[in-house]
Amino acid sequence: MTQTKKNVAIIGSGLVGSLLAIYLKKYGHTITVFDRRPDIRQVEFSGRSINLAMSNRGWKALREVGIDTEIRKIGIPLDKRAIHVIGKPEYFQKYGKDGEAIWSISRGVLNKKMIDLAEQAGVEFRFEEKVWDVDLPNAQVFTGETEKGAWTAYDFDLVFGCDGAFSRVRHKMQRRSRFDYSQDFIDVGYKELTIPPNADGSHKLDKNSFHIWPRGQFMFIAMPNLDGSFTCTLFMPFEGAVSFESIRTKEDAVQFFSTYFPNVRKDIENLTHDFFKNPTSAMVTMKCFPWTYWDKVALVGDSAHAIVPFYGQGMNAGFEDIYVLNELIRTHGDDWETIFRNYQEMRKPNADAIAELSYRNFMEMSSKTADPLFLLQKKIEKRFAEKHPEKWIPAYSRVTFSDRPYAEALAEGDFQEKIMKDVMAMPNIETIWDSQKVEDKILEALKDSVH
Amino acid sequence: MTQTKKNVAIIGSGLVGSLLAIYLKKYGHTITVFDRRPDIRQVEFSGRSINLAMSNRGWKALREVGIDTEIRKIGIPLDKRAIHVIGKPEYFQKYGKDGEAIWSISRGVLNKKMIDLAEQAGVEFRFEEKVWDVDLPNAQVFTGETEKGAWTAYDFDLVFGCDGAFSRVRHKMQRRSRFDYSQDFIDVGYKELTIPPNADGSHKLDKNSFHIWPRGQFMFIAMPNLDGSFTCTLFMPFEGAVSFESIRTKEDAVQFFSTYFPNVRKDIENLTHDFFKNPTSAMVTMKCFPWTYWDKVALVGDSAHAIVPFYGQGMNAGFEDIYVLNELIRTHGDDWETIFRNYQEMRKPNADAIAELSYRNFMEMSSKTADPLFLLQKKIEKRFAEKHPEKWIPAYSRVTFSDRPYAEALAEGDFQEKIMKDVMAMPNIETIWDSQKVEDKILEALKDSVH
Incomplete structure (x- = not known):
């Protein structure tokens, strides 16, 4: 099918925004990506993010535009879980058949790489330019320093909202009548910690495992990075007997880790400092519908369907959105109204399903393992x-x-x-x-x- | 319990806002009610509202502040349903035991009366003053001509969001982490029409009945007004074989009413004109939590729990919020944190229950009656x-x-x-x-x- 060249805005330079830019650039469209944050390549990455687990759907979407080999270089395959029970040696559970693995990738490293690749393909990035409003029927984007200050207007043919769970584009769509929306927070929060490499740069735990310390109502996980470190995440209720709220002092923190994670407590970097410095973050399931506005605007990734991270599918689901969108572009060419309508009809039930599966995994882990x-x-x-x-x-x-x-x-x-x-x-x-x-x-x- | 005099802002001068003002004024607080719309008493009321059915909970809340007798004068008791089936005489279903009735009241007439009563009690109303933002921890309210223009800041001790299903106050709370929220629209819309009085001022249909023309997927209802007219509402799917979308011309409208509502078609005022002039409105179930911010801010009525109108309980539930809040003020005096915490804990399960009951009534009416x-x-x-x-x-x-x-x-x-x-x-x-x-x-x- 033919593709008339379009002037396309992508709001958000995250993983989904930058991959979508790479996909659309292949058709020769003019692509401008706006992001309110600075260029991630020029700032120290502050990782308010669980390390990613790239699995089959993610790889498939990368392969389609020929960048999977490049990305595999920055990932580490995990073919098994390593389960840590107190007083017993760790034991391993293979994920799937031989050769099946999920890949541990740092969100920051991956995002930088994707922006590089998009830029090399000719995508324009406008960092630190904040989108405050979108005129949906006219695909017009308004940016400015502050919400109340002066704004610049840009005219586009198509606008894609890839601006995450708290999407500004969706926020505008949400003000329309008959827009269904829900956000549900779980009572569990998470905090990131780090296990540094050994002096020789090697990993302190098995490198090719997803490490998990299940403790019923809470758990600790660790995923390897290329530099020999592990990014760790503590998932725990915000309030209650054992909770983030109940750990108030450095002594509390040491006591908590000594009691529940004795085999790894001393490996954690600056535990008593980082525990209080790093934020305790919340997790939300966000659902909405519709995802598109006629032939003008579409939400892709977390802006359309944010899920809790307990299935490791957030990014994979967003990448699959792009893969499906691309199939529809191939089939329907310039008919963006049909592309967008089919996109939301095909993806919505699947987004709801992975939201449900992810939520159930959380429930299983937090209450059923005992x-x-x-x-x-x-x-x-x-x-x-x-x-x-x-x-x-x-x-x-x-x-x-x-x-x-x-x-x-x-x-x-x-x-x-x-x-x-x-x-x-x-x-x-x-x-x-x-x-x-x-x-x-x-x-x-x-x-x-x-x- | 003692009550320290507070400086109180109520956002929204609707039924819930004006009744809450009357309640709080009794404690001697200084009350300012903001509304973005003009004074309803000085404009022609454009009734984008189903006529109200005041029932026991509403009356109880009015009685508590001694205004029920006054309000009864502007209502008409309905002790039964009058059911209109094609080709048969209407038949009647009594609502309850003898003496039990719901009361038909015009939303506009009631709202005007309530504002009068609040003003007489010493409440200050600031109409056409738009609240754009609320500083939650400081109970500060910001108003202005436009969202982007200059704002005026007001300091208060307490702020009540009574600004309805699309509440600005809630909108601010919603931006906080761990705020649960959902809005779900139903596929059925509604449109208001009018049956005028007879030449002698009498009602064209039985005055003391809630008239209903059930037709499976859609229905027509009529509620009496004091002037001899009936406010009618057509509920019908937005899209589909028989739907608002399918009625495109004056001929379509006449044909539709002749087919399905032959006994009343000719009584409807300006049918072919009003059908296209009057808006087709959407209906939403909105849930959220929490409803309060510490001892500073509380949502009351539709801003906390908007429901579909099929149980006739929207206003009654909002008035009951106020009744419960008042009981808690009596018990806890100046301890607004306890008042607000108990208020949301007591009311949330009941708001969820009436939302569910109302939605089920809609499902029953639209799909099970056949x-x-x-x-x-x-x-x-x-x-x-x-x-x-x-x-x-x-x-x-x-x-x-x-x-x-x-x-x-x-x-x-x-x-x-x-x-x-x-x-x-x-x-x-x-x-x-x-x-x-x-x-x-x-x-x-x-x-x-x-x-």
Whole structure:
């Protein structure tokens, strides 16, 4: 299909904004990316971000524009979880089949690289230029020093809001009637800490693992960086008996880490300093609809669907938005109204599904890991999946290592859950869990379904 | 408890804002009410509003400050529904027991009266003064001609956001972290029309009835005014086979009303003109939390919980907020932090409950009224309630004619629904619906419960 050259504004130079710029530039459009922040390449990156886990959907979107090889150089493959339980040696859980891995990448490093690549392709970046308003029907963008000060108006043909969970573009769309919107914060916050490299530059923990210290209501994780360090994140309730609120002094912090994370406490850099210096951040699920305004404006990535990070799919979902958008551009050429309408109709159910899956993972981690019946169920599922890998693909694999729609992963997961509910109701399941009877029951349930 | 005199701002001079002003003035506080619109008493009221149905909760709140008698003079009691089915005479359904009625009141007339009463009590109104921002920790209010122009700052001790579903005060709170928020529009819109009085000033339809023309996916209602007219509202999907979108010409409008509302079509004033002149309005359920900011700011009424109008409880719920707030002021005196914390904790579950009940009523009206099994269930419930009025209080009565918490009405309704699900599963329920066996089954279910 033909593509008439357009004058395109992208609001936000984050991962989604810069990748979208690379995609659209291939069609010869004129691309201007606005960002209210300074050029990330020229400032020390302050990482208010969980390290990223790039998985199949992300790689697929990068491959499409030929930059996956370049990006792999700044990532570290993690093929397993390393689980740290108090008083026991760490143990490992492989993520998937051989060769399947998620990739640990620093958000800052990746973002700098993507902006470089976009700039090399001819994209113009306007940093420290704050977008305050968008005239939706006219694709006009207004920028200025302050919200109340003088503004500059820019005319575009298309405007993409890639400005994240607190999007200014969406904010404008939200004022229209019949715009559905929700933001729901969870009661758990997160704080980043660092484990520095050894003196020789090597990693203090296994480099190719996603490290996790599950503790029921809270947990600590660590992901490797190229320089030998680990970016760590403590997830914990804001309020309550064990909570961010309850850790008030340096002694509290040391006591907390000594009690719950003894094997790693002394490795954390400046623990008592960083714990109080680094912010405690909140996490939100944001949903909205519609995502587009006629043939003029579209939201892509977190601005359309922000999710909690417990499935590691935030960036992957945003990149998949771009991949799908690009498929639609190929099919429908200049018909941006059709492109945008199909885009939101195809992506909305999948965005809702990964939001739900991510929220459920949070609930599982924070409340179910202490439930022996839940753990038994997981053991039965694992056993069955190992014996019948083609019949039982875990939801995690569908989400992480396939490119089938998120909505399908959610539906299949629900179906498996229904089967397992019957299995767990079998008499004496605690003793017969690894019997042929249980296996047969699952096989029967799978066969019965017209699924 | 003592009450230190405070300097209080109320944003919004609507029904909730003006009643709250009357309540707070009784404690001797200095009250300033801001409204961006002109004084409603000095402009022709353009009624973008469904006529109000004042029921028990509303009256109770008015009685508390001794203005119920005054307000009753501008209302008309409706003790029954008048149901209009095509080709049959209208038939009547009594709302409750003898003497129980909802009251039809014009929003404009009521609002004017309430502002008069507040002004007489010494409340200052500042009309056409637009509030653009609120400094929450300092209870400071900023007003100005335009959002970008010069602003005036006012210092207060307390700020109440009574500025409706699209509240500016809430908008400011919403920018804070960990503020939960949702807005969900329904696919049905509404349009107001008028049936004028007879030449002698009398009503063209029964004056003491809530008139309803149920048509499945859409419906038409009419509520009486003091001047002999009826305010009518057409509820209908925005899009689809029979929808606002599908009525494009005057001929379409006449055809539509002739087909579906033949008994009343010719009574509607300027039908073909007004249908296109009057706006088609959207309806939203808005939820948020928290409702307050420390001891400084509180949201009251629609700004905290906007609901769809299908239970006639929007204003009643807002007035009940004020009643509860006042009880807490009496108990806790000057401790506004405790007052506000208790207020939101007590009211939030009830606001969520009436939102849910209102939404369900919409779903019932728009999709279930055509389902014969649903109608049979309602018939069984009605029969049982008539025989055992003390054992089976319909949810509608709990909501409309009692002051028990909305959350209780919702829970009791769910319990009744569970019983009826078993009843409807009885073999041959279509033929045995009025048998002793059915009655006994309900009695048994009610007895079994520890409810």
